Amino acid sequence: MYAQVVRYYQFGDPQNVLKVEQRIIEPLKQDEILVKMDARPINPSDLIPIRGAYRHRICLPAVPGYEGVGTVVEIGPLASSTLIGKRVLPLRGEGTWQDYVISRAVLAIEVPDQINDDAASRLYINPITAWVICTETLKITSDQVLLVNAANSSIGRLFIQLSSLFGFRVIAIIRHTRYAEELLNLGAWYVIDSSRMSIYDATMSVTNGQGADASIDSIGGLDGFELARSTRPGGTFLALGLLSGTQVDWARISKELSVHPQLFLLRHWIQQISLSRWHDTFEKVIELVQNGQLNFTAPTERFALHCVKEAVQFAESNKRTGKILLV
Structure with missing residues (x-):
């Protein structure tokens, strides 16, 4: 055939x-x-x-x-x-x-x-990635703040929806104000329009000078560095994507900031898990989609x-x- x-x-x-x-x-x-x-x-x-x-x-x-x-x-x-x-x-x-x-x-x-x-x-790339990052990689707790850029992207929206399930707070970074109300209605705690305000200044203001407990970068380059800079000392900066086509400056982050930088690759998670865990993870995500908790x-x-x-x-x-x- x-x-x-x-x-x-x-x-x-x-x-x-x-x-x-x-x-x-x-x-x-x-x-x-x-x-x-x-x-x-x-x-x-x-x-x-x-x-x-x-x-x-x-x-x-x-x-x-x-x-x-x-x-x-x-x-x-x-x-x-x-x-x-x-x-x-x-x-x-x-x-x-x-x-x-x-x-x-x-x-x-x-x-x-x-x-x-x-x-x-x-059901695979974005939902499984978002679930694994929240529950296994970062293990975000209900009292923590997560900073997410490209927040109007498919995976950005999933992080926001998961925050409503687990109780943590998402600061959503966008480049167009027209998405702000929609993301707030979706469950974002605060929205930063990076075309109008400094990510660092806005994050420090809303977190009382502490910075985010963790941050997830889907863009890379200078945007990624600004995200890392807005993460509290001892917090985790997680590189997830490269929408800009440019790597974040890992050396500069290590030299100038006191955060824990990590790179997330879904294929690395896949290589480490059992067949039963593979299916169990999908069962959890599929149940959320069926119940209308992930859209x-x-x-x-x-x-x-x-x-x-x-x-x-x-x-x-x-x-x-x-x-x-x-x-």
């Missing part, structure tokens, strides 16, 4: 290196399952590797996409026949930007019928897989107000 797939053979601008091709679906082995994909989001974490940030661990040609949802249409000889027709997240295997994904049954996550494809396709913004736009270049261009444009899905 032939199927459509997105590949890149060299690193660079997605507009130049992404190719839509046909692949042959090989017979399944052992406990493998074949999943017909229904939806896949375009995340910054999907695009950064295409540009070559992780070239030391990516074998070319490669298929992009870390997450998505689909339906099991075929199983290998050792996989359970009960999986046929089930909606699953086919994770930790092939890239998801293709019509069909082959995954190990034991790693696939079954999705309840109550969660639609729009939400199900986004995702509606997708801005949907693109067919063969229009992937147009989809990426739109995802990185100022026109986008929510997640872009490949369907």
